[in-house]
Amino acid sequence: MTKGRPESLSVEVEQRPVVLTIEDLTHFFDNLRAVGNFSLTLRKGELVGLIGPNGAGKTTVFNLITGVYRATEGRIQYNGTELIGLPSHEVIQMGIARTFQNIRLFSNLTVLDNVRIAYHPHAGYNLLDAILRRGRYYKREARLTERAQEFLAIFGLEERQNDIAGSLPYGLQRRLEIARALATRPHLLLLDEPAAGMNPQEIDQLMELIHFIRDKFDLTILLVEHRMRLVMNICEWITVMDFGEVIARGTPDEVRNDPKVIEAYLGRQASVQ
Amino acid sequence: MSKRLSQRLRGPNATFLIATLLFFVVVQALLSFGLLNNFWRGIIFWGVAITIVSLGLNLIYGFNGQFSLGQYGFYAIGAYASADVTYRFMRSDNSALIVVIGGSVITLLLMWGLSALLRRFYGVSTISAFVFNLLATIIGFGCAVVILVPALNAPISALLAVLPSGLAQQIVFFFALLGGAALAGIVSFLFGMPGLELGSDYFGIATLGFTIIIKVLLDNTDTILPFPEMKGARGMVGIPQWTTWPWVFFSFMLVVLVMRNVLHSSTGRTIVAVREDERAAELVGIDTAQSKLLAFVLGSVFAGLAGGIRAHDLAFLHPQSFNFIQSFNPLIIVVFGGLGSMTGTIFAGFTWILLLEGVLRLYLPAGFETWRFVVYPLLLIMMMLLRPEGLLGQYEIAFLRAKLPTLNRKLTTPAPTAEEVTA
Numbered sequence: 272m273t274k275g276r277p278e279s280l281s282v283e284v285e286q287r288p289v290v291l292t293i294e295d296l297t298h299f300f301d302n303l304r305a306v307g308n309f310s311l312t313l314r315k316g317e318l319v320g321l322i323g324p325n326g327a328g329k330t331t332v333f334n335l336i337t338g339v340y341r342a343t344e345g346r347i348q349y350n351g352t353e354l355i356g357l358p359s360h361e362v363i364q365m366g367i368a369r370t371f372q373n374i375r376l377f378s379n380l381t382v383l384d385n386v387r388i389a390y391h392p393h394a395g396y397n398l399l400d401a402i403l404r405r406g407r408y409y410k411r412e413a414r415l416t417e418r419a420q421e422f423l424a425i426f427g428l429e430e431r432q433n434d435i436a437g438s439l440p441y442g443l444q445r446r447l448e449i450a451r452a453l454a455t456r457p458h459l460l461l462l463d464e465p466a467a468g469m470n471p472q473e474i475d476q477l478m479e480l481i482h483f484i485r486d487k488f489d490l491t492i493l494l495v496e497h498r499m500r501l502v503m504n505i506c507e508w509i510t511v512m513d514f515g516e517v518i519a520r521g522t523p524d525e526v527r528n529d530p531k532v533i534e535a536y537l538g539r540q541a542s543v544q
Numbered sequence: 545m546s547k548r549l550s551q552r553l554r555g556p557n558a559t560f561l562i563a564t565l566l567f568f569v570v571v572q573a574l575l576s577f578g579l580l581n582n583f584w585r586g587i588i589f590w591g592v593a594i595t596i597v598s599l600g601l602n603l604i605y606g607f608n609g610q611f612s613l614g615q616y617g618f619y620a621i622g623a624y625a626s627a628d629v630t631y632r633f634m635r636s637d638n639s640a641l642i643v644v645i646g647g648s649v650i651t652l653l654l655m656w657g658l659s660a661l662l663r664r665f666y667g668v669s670t671i672s673a674f675v676f677n678l679l680a681t682i683i684g685f686g687c688a689v690v691i692l693v694p695a696l697n698a699p700i701s702a703l704l705a706v707l708p709s710g711l712a713q714q715i716v717f718f719f720a721l722l723g724g725a726a727l728a729g730i731v732s733f734l735f736g737m738p739g740l741e742l743g744s745d746y747f748g749i750a751t752l753g754f755t756i757i758i759k760v761l762l763d764n765t766d767t768i769l770p771f772p773e774m775k776g777a778r779g780m781v782g783i784p785q786w787t788t789w790p791w792v793f794f795s796f797m798l799v800v801l802v803m804r805n806v807l808h809s810s811t812g813r814t815i816v817a818v819r820e821d822e823r824a825a826e827l828v829g830i831d832t833a834q835s836k837l838l839a840f841v842l843g844s845v846f847a848g849l850a851g852g853i854r855a856h857d858l859a860f861l862h863p864q865s866f867n868f869i870q871s872f873n874p875l876i877i878v879v880f881g882g883l884g885s886m887t888g889t890i891f892a893g894f895t896w897i898l899l900l901e902g903v904l905r906l907y908l909p910a911g912f913e914t915w916r917f918v919v920y921p922l923l924l925i926m927m928m929l930l931r932p933e934g935l936l937g938q939y940e941i942a943f944l945r946a947k948l949p950t951l952n953r954k955l956t957t958p959a960p961t962a963e964e965v966t967a
Binding site: 339359360364369377379380383392394397402403404412416429451452455 | 817831
């Protein structure tokens with residue numbers, strides 16, 4: 272039995288290869304323990320939710336995985352490689368991508384440039400080629416642009432490629448952020464509250480999108496979310512955090528009926544429809 | 545190949561090429577026929593030099609978002625280093641040439657090897673990397689002084705003596721400019737590596753300190769530093785006046801082209817991404833430290849080059865012209881022209897010098913120049929209130945603008961069938 276997984280999962284699921292292992296992760300901000308003994312194991316192709324009340328430490332876990340903070344204790348392994356201590360850009364280049372709770376686009380740049388920037392490590396030409404404008408620069412730059420346009424087309428943004436990213440409506444900005452994250456060619460995608468600020472109709476579209484990209488790009492997805500409708504509908508299983516610790520794990524149905532979860536997260540009187 | 549060349553020479557490129565060539569020829573003609581006196585010649589050359597410094601600063605501040613007040617420090621390094629090379633050459637001593645060029649080459653090779661080596665290690669801190677690079681610099685220039693100078697001074701002097709004196713002069717001048725720029729680049733690399741970690745505002749204060757340190761060092765070149773010919777606070781005289789309009793013009797064109805080509809590349813987009821949102825750039829897999837360092841070093845190389853040009857036009861260098869008050873000049877130009885606009889910087893740089901140093905000095909009563917420091921801040925305040933994005937905002941002329949890619953029809957319309965292709 273691997274650490275950091277619910278017991279109720281099918282045998283078939285448990286035979287898939289492990290992608291991400293987090294073991295006994297602890298992180299302190301000065302004396303405040305933001306995350307304590309957090310464990311989580313993701314297998315290939317899973318779509319897992321991480322939920323919990325405000326300040327439970329969900330985003331901190333994301334920041335620890337992506338190297339924004341350096342964990343005080345514990346281990347984070349991605350495909351067998353230790354991530355703690357690696358700078359963010361190296362973690363991303365290993366195949367982990369993330370989005371942000373509050374959208375962080377390069378908002379004064381065009382939609383296309385947002386994606387092209389994320390594609391930079393795969394540009395295939397160096398600065399000297401660019402300064403001397405060698406043939407390679409033109410060829411690779413054209414290919415890079417074409418790739419970026421393909422990404423935009425997948426997300427229905429190709430018509431807006433030359434618009435300024437900050438001028439897009441909110442829902443499209445979310446889409447662009449996901450497109451930009453996918454342009455880094457990830458295998459593991461971390462989505463930080465993708466449905467924040469969305470109306471029910473936009474959430475429906477988002478759910479479709481998440482399913483679509485998981486199949487299209489063969490992704491493993493970890494999702495932090497507040498909106499119960501999204502989490503309960505699309506996640507295969509859920510980890511619930513409170514005060515930096517895991518208080519429950521299981522399928523949406525198990526979590527929904529777990530008295531600890533109802534008490535800690537949803538409040539004593541609440542019920543989930 | 546020829547097809548691509550002809551394609552490149554169409555549209556905005558052709559217009560730009562013709563316009564700049566015309567500008568070059570007109571100024572050259574005016575200078576040759578003596579229609580521009582030495583005062584105006586100096587103003588134009590100065591205008592170009594300060595525009596080059598400002599372009600470098602715009603790359604650092606306007607495009608990369610790192611606030612720097614240190615560009616005059618690098619300008620000073622370029623000026624003094626290249627002046628020393630030619631000064632000594634005029635007195636049949638090529639040691640400065642060998643140290644600046646040889647030392648830079650060895651240092652750059654060592655740094656290159658070092659970066660390949662350090663990449664293999666896991667979790668090397670910035671400070672350790674800095675110390676290693678500092679050692680590489682000391683070793684590089686130490687080797688040049690201890691080994692290269694005794695070995696090469698005589699043969700190189702003999703070689704340059706064989707060449708016609710005009711040609712030898714131009715060759716030495718070329719290497720002097722190159723050496724000044726390279727030295728400014730190496731110093732900025734060493735300074736920027738730990739400095740850029742500080743983040744924009746603190747980095748600005750650090751660069752201010754850097755400018756002051758350089759000024760103090762220049763005041764003491766004959767006492768603390770072993771360069772008696774620089775004469776410390778009395779000012780360096782006896783620099784040959786070798787800067788000619790072709791040198792000025794082609795240096796300027798080189799800077800504009802390199803900067804444009806960098807900015808329109810994938811690397812250039814990462815530079816702008818760092819300005820937009822450093823954390824987001826880091827989290828789409830961009831090495832932001834590298835990106836910031838690149839912009840800073842490139843901008844400082846430009847400043848060093850401009851320093852060499854200015855030194856050989858003025859033929860006199862004084863530490864006072866590189867103090868930190870002066871270092872606000874390029875900042876004002878960049879803010880006036882528009883952060884993130886090359887066109888704006890070029891426009892503002894020329895206007896600034898032509899207007900304030902040229903026209904106002906000539907046509908306004910004597911003593912007015914002391915009022916400039918009242919006029920500058922007033923202009924800046926008005927600018928900030930009325931047009932905070934700068935005169936030209938982010939506008940670029942067509943030649944300097946990144947081409948917006950056209951819609952990829954393949955993606956929006958279905959691919960043509962076999963019959964359509966053959967028909």
